[in-house]
Amino acid sequence: MIPRIDLHTHSTASDGTLTPPQLIRTAAEAGLDVVALTDHDTTAGWEPAVRALPTGLRLVRGAELSCRWSGVTPSLPLHLLAYLFDPQAPELVAELARVRAARLERGERIVALLRSDGIDVSWPEILAGAGGGTVGRPHIAQALIRAGLVATTSEAFGPDWLGQRYRLPKEDIDVFRAVELVRAAGGVPVFAHPRATRRGRIVPDELIAELAAAGLVGVEADHEDHSPAEREHVRGLAADLGLLVTGSSDFHGTHKTVRLGAFTTAPEVYEQLVAASSGVIEVVSG
Structure with a gap:
């Protein structure tokens, strides 16, 4: 049986509705073999998630970093998934604290x-x-x-409320700086949902090419906010740039309708992603 691997989920450590232990139990019940905990700008959920791991489930510790690209006006917010990085790396810790x-x-x-x-x-x-x-x-x-x-x-999140009328900008990490910090901390940076036009403006392919040259390791293609055409576009771009292609649910509990494991990452890609890390933080097995 092919392992089921979901590399993008959120708990109550950021904006999910399940606590880290509840998320881990739900991942096991959903038949996942590997799950990544990637709360926004925090590693606070790592320890309780590790303690809750059942036999047979592996946990990839990560975070989703709030980033920004200043190559257009107004600047463009975007998200970077960071896996298996040292949570005590001083510069990255300081940036995450600032963003929170x-x-x-x-x-x-x-x-x-x-x-x-x-x-x-x-x-x-x-x-x-x-x-x-x-x-x-x-x-x-x-x-x-x-x-x-x-x-x-x-x-x-519609225009009458938090999507526009009551939306305010926030401080983010420059995306090139974020890639640099994640790599320096031994981690693996992957661009989250880069082609999700339903979310609003998207980055040009040229930026992803520049990020790949700066140390980006992968791009998330299979995601609920990508249409089939958008997924194929991301896959083609990744092939051109030599990037890994991941898939994941971006699960938030009841904040979203998507289920754990709705989209998954191929086992061989997962193995390459783990191999790309420094090994300072390892995948934890239950």
Whole structure:
């Protein structure tokens, strides 16, 4: 039987709805053989996830870094998946701490904007709902749902709410700097959902080529926000640039409808990805 490998998931350490142990149990129940925990800008979920590992399930420890490319105006936000990096690498730790603090500040400012328009949402309640995890717009979306103002997270991310009217920029890591930091920390950088036009603006292929020259190892092709044509485009680009091609669910629990293992990574690609790391942080087996 071919191993089932999902390399992009989120827990309550950032903006998922399952705790790291719950996520691990759900991954095992879903029949996964390998799962990566990639919370936004944090490694806080790593330890509880490791403790919860059942026999037969392997855990790839990672994070999804909030990045930005300044080659266009306005600058373009994007996400970089980082796998098997040293969580104590000083420069990377400092950047992640800065980004988390910026997320917190942005969240509080968004709530202030909502309240100034007479929308009764509570910042302390949103903080409590995050449970100590990295605060993001999905936590504010849940407050809007609880207030009966929207029915779903997708509606909350629409133009009348957090997608435009109440959307504020945040501090991110320059994407070239992020690739450099991940590689210096012994990790493996993979560009997350690079062709997802349904999310908005996308980066040009030329940027991915420049990132590949700077140390990018792979691109995520099989993802729910990629159409079949977009997946094929990413695969073709990866072949041209010598990049690995991954697939994953980008699971967030009930914040999204996608299920764990909805998209997976080929075993041979997974092995190459692990081999590309320095080995400072290894895959953990239950």
